[in-house]
């Protein structure tokens with residue numbers, strides 16, 4: 001599991017309301033399990049949370065209950081988040097993302113079960129097992145009617161060479177089938193390693209005796225088997241679907257079955273589940289149907305229950321779930337390495353936006369990462385999300401986290417451009433410094449405007465702590481903790497003492513102080529870290545010191 005991150009990063013509860021997967025660290029969280037989940041997973045959840053198992057809820061009941069819960073676990077029968085299975089097509093991901101709600105799934109524990117069911121359907125279909133069984137039970141003995149076809153030497157096209165598809169391919173090889181696969185995104189060497197050739201869509205569907213579907217349902221795969229594709233298939237082809245009903249145009253399949261293009265189909269999934277009683281496909285004599293049983297083995301359900309329970313508990317504890325569907329996957333090593341920079345990133349965002357006085361709005365932000373690492377070795381998504389959080393939260397009621405940062409920025413018309421500066425030095429350290437610049441704005445603190453006209457702040461990690469190292473064109477060095485007073489003054493002796501004594505007399509503790517200047521006896525910028533927020537009158541006293549030209553108070 002990934003190490004805990006600062007809770008500001010992983011917390012996915014919109015302010016003032018509880019959410020599906022939320023870090024309510026104060027009380028024991030409540031997990032609503034809305035569909036049947038294996039006992040092992042429930043036990044695991046109970047070690048950490050209150051578990052409410054409420055099945056068959058109406059939409060209204062579900063909505064009422066969700067508002068009181070911290071996490072929700074569903075399977076495929078629910079329209080609404082931890083998905084105890086692979087397919088997340090029953091979760092409105094954009095709505096979840098928009099509300100900063102983390103969606104996690106259990107992507108691996110039912111893979112073998114789904115692959116085994118695919119193989120079961122291929123073999124059962126080839127030998128008419130379901131139809132023959134029904135006829136024997138009806139008192140018939142139709143040995144000639146149910147002559148089947150052999151699998152050995154036949155070509156199987158696996159459409160979607162992912163987790164399930166590759167396991168089906170491996171098993172079909174064991175049955176003596178010639179296996180080809182179509183998957184525009186799968187690495188060819190992974191296919192070659194098990195003796196499978198990756199081919200084009202056209203080649204796969206036109207040369208196969210059996211076609212087995214294992215791709216996710218996406219806009220690109222919706223009804224990918226349709227009248228046009230059936231027309232290109234070998235007469236007598238057999239189709240298996242344990243992926244999602246929507247990848248087949250079901251009316252077109254009925255037509256292809258009636259026309260004899262498709263000899264048989266074996267379907268575990270349907271566009272509408274359960275299908276209507278008079279569904280022509282289900283009732284077709286050459287179709288074998290199962291009620292979405294791909295993941296339904298005792299072993300898979302136990303595995304899925306544990307996988308989702310671990311993911312939900314991890315998310316509730318503030319760990320970034322490795323199986324998060326709508327947040328960038330950040331490997332554990334990268335997470336722990338970047339953790340201190342995550343704080344710098346958020347604080348720089350907060351500082352930069354508080355320095356803005358007006359102008360054409362905060363629209364264009366440039367982030368520069370200076371690192372000795374090659375750009376390919378350095379993933380900035382996490383840092384970018386935190387800068388966005390820092391930029392947006394002080395000026396809005398929005399709650400920004402890793403899940404919804406990019407979305408929220410886009411929605412607010414905030415354009416973030418990223419640049420990397422490749423430094424000489426040791427790539428062991430992921431990052432030297434981060435710089436945040438906001439263009440086309442005026443600043444409350446004129447000295448924060450750089451030579452090129454942007455509000456500019458720069459920070460780095462020193463001794464594991466976040467530091468502000470540059471404001472505008474002034475170098476400073478102040479730890480980014482508590483709050484900050486930035487003050488520009490004429491560079492002359494006694495200034496630190498004067499400001500320090502005003503703060504001291506008002507019982508405001510100074511945690512850090514640093515002065516940066518362009519040249520001796522000209523202008524200097526003093527950065528003062530304070531533990532308490534000074535009263536307005538105290539700040540006014542600082543402003544009234546004759547040598548002080550401008551100052552600003554900033555909350556970190």
Ligand SMILES: NC(=O)C1=CN([C@@H]2O[C@H](COP(=O)(O)OP(=O)(O)OC[C@H]3O[C@@H](n4cnc5c(N)ncnc54)[C@H](O)[C@@H]3O)[C@@H](O)[C@H]2O)C=CC1
Pocket residue numbers: 086087088107110111114159160161162163164165182183184185186214215216217220221242243244268269292293294295296
């Ligand atoms: N019937 C059941 O109970 C179960 C169904 N499933 C379903 O099986 C499907 C596959 O699951 P996994 O293998 O775990 O997913 P996966 O993500 O590991 O594999 C999907 C593969 O499809 C490929 N793909 C995407 N677009 C494609 C396209 N246009 N043409 C061809 N390939 C394309 C991807 O590159 C990927 O390799 C999913 O739809 C999942 O929901 C999974 C488990 C149980």
Ligand SMILES: O=C(O)C(=O)COP(=O)(O)O
Pocket residue numbers: 075076077084085086087088110292293294295296
């Ligand atoms: O994991 C998947 O994608 C499945 O289709 C399994 O669905 P289920 O959890 O059995 O309702």
